[in-house]
Amino acid sequence: MRPLLRGVGSGWDGVMSTTPVIDVHQLNLAYGDFHAVKDLSFRVGQGELYALLGTNGAGKTSTLEIIEGHRKATSGTVSVLGHSPSDRGAVRSRMGIMLQESGFSPDLTVRETVGLIGGLSRRVDDVDRVIDVVDLKRKATTRVSQLSGGEKRRLDFATAVYGGPELIFLDEPTTGLDISSRDDLWRAVDRLREDGSTIVLTTHYLEEAQQRADRIGLMHRGTFHREGTVAELTQTLPAVIGFRLPAGSPPPPIPAAAASAGAFTVETFQLQFDLRVLLDWAHQQGLELADLHAGPTSLDDVFRAIGADPA
Numbered sequence: 001m002r003p004l005l006r007g008v009g010s011g012w013d014g015v016m017s018t019t020p021v022i023d024v025h026q027l028n029l030a031y032g033d034f035h036a037v038k039d040l041s042f043r044v045g046q047g048e049l050y051a052l053l054g055t056n057g058a059g060k061t062s063t064l065e066i067i068e069g070h071r072k073a074t075s076g077t078v079s080v081l082g083h084s085p086s087d088r089g090a091v092r093s094r095m096g097i098m099l100q101e102s103g104f105s106p107d108l109t110v111r112e113t114v115g116l117i118g119g120l121s122r123r124v125d126d127v128d129r130v131i132d133v134v135d136l137k138r139k140a141t142t143r144v145s146q147l148s149g150g151e152k153r154r155l156d157f158a159t160a161v162y163g164g165p166e167l168i169f170l171d172e173p174t175t176g177l178d179i180s181s182r183d184d185l186w187r188a189v190d191r192l193r194e195d196g197s198t199i200v201l202t203t204h205y206l207e208e209a210q211q212r213a214d215r216i217g218l219m220h221r222g223t224f225h226r227e228g229t230v231a232e233l234t235q236t237l238p239a240v241i242g243f244r245l246p247a248g249s250p251p252p253p254i255p256a257a258a259a260s261a262g263a264f265t266v267e268t269f270q271l272q273f274d275l276r277v278l279l280d281w282a283h284q285q286g287l288e289l290a291d292l293h294a295g296p297t298s299l300d301d302v303f304r305a306i307g308a309d310p311a
């Protein structure tokens with residue numbers, strides 16, 4: 001039975017497990033005077049797929065490095081699988097980590113690499129089975145240096161999921177993968193989740209997060225801009241109208257955030273009314289609203305809204 005119900009309940013309350021796999025409380029990390037992570041708190045339940053997303057430099061990698069035990073927090077508490085991340089003996093073999101750059105030895109073959117990294121994990125698995133899962137069977141005796149970018153990414157994934165760890169970190173897992181390899185990877189993730197694995201995902205492919213994540217923590221400048229289920233993130237936000245005006249046009253008749261090259265974005269909870277006002281105004285002014293689009297908020301819109309926020 002799946003350990004949690006997908007898409008029901010509200011945020012953390014929708015997660016049935018009571019013991020979080022990850023529990024981060026008031027986490028802070030400073031690099032000298034610079035506070036990269038500020039009072040960050042969140043929990044990830046068993047079997048969840050939690051997406052940690054954010055703008056560039058938001059603090060995602062720093063946060064994950066602390067949870068993974070690679071970096072010490074300045075203050076705050078972190079519990080992973082019921083232990084401190086520094087208790088490597090208790091947690092390391094239960095976690096699989098797919099980094100953006102693994103830095104495998106270029107002279108080792110695919111099979112040797114999976115065998116070596118898998119062996120170091122102290123989890124038990126069949127090397128050839130794992131290689132087959134990521135569709136690298138035909139490359140089993142190929143050296144890492146001769147793999148394509150997408151093949152290397154699949155090898156990274158293979159080493160992270162070797163032995164079906166309880167907690168798996170996937171950092172930009174599908175970057176460089178073609179569509180069929182992406183589908184294969186997500187099918188493998190689905191199988192791991194059916195077996196109870198908990199997944200923490202970071203990605204800049206927002207559509208994937210929107211489709212796959214049970215909950216999303218959206219970071220900006222060291223803290224959460226928003227956190228919740230996809231529905232919570234998008235439904236509570238206003239709809240968006242976007243358009244461009246020719247240079248020298250008068251300002252729009254409704255509050256609009258100006259972007260580059262005469263582009264404007266309107267956030268509204270009264271989409272039809274504001275759209276009518278805007279179209280009537282454009283008609284009266286004899287202006288064309290280029291690239292006009294209007295619709296409910298997507299994660300892309302949420303990100304764009306962060307970018308437009310000077311705070």
Ligand SMILES: Nc1ncnc2c1ncn2[C@@H]1O[C@H](COP(=O)(O)OP(=O)(O)OP(=O)(O)O)[C@@H](O)[C@H]1O
Pocket residue numbers: 031034036054055056057058059060061062063
């Ligand atoms: N070792 C370091 N020393 C000083 N500042 C650092 C260090 N590592 C990261 N930073 C800064 O901390 C902030 C957060 O960095 P981090 O890598 O955690 O962000 P991120 O959310 O993973 O970004 P991206 O999406 O661009 O990879 C950035 O402003 C970065 O420049």
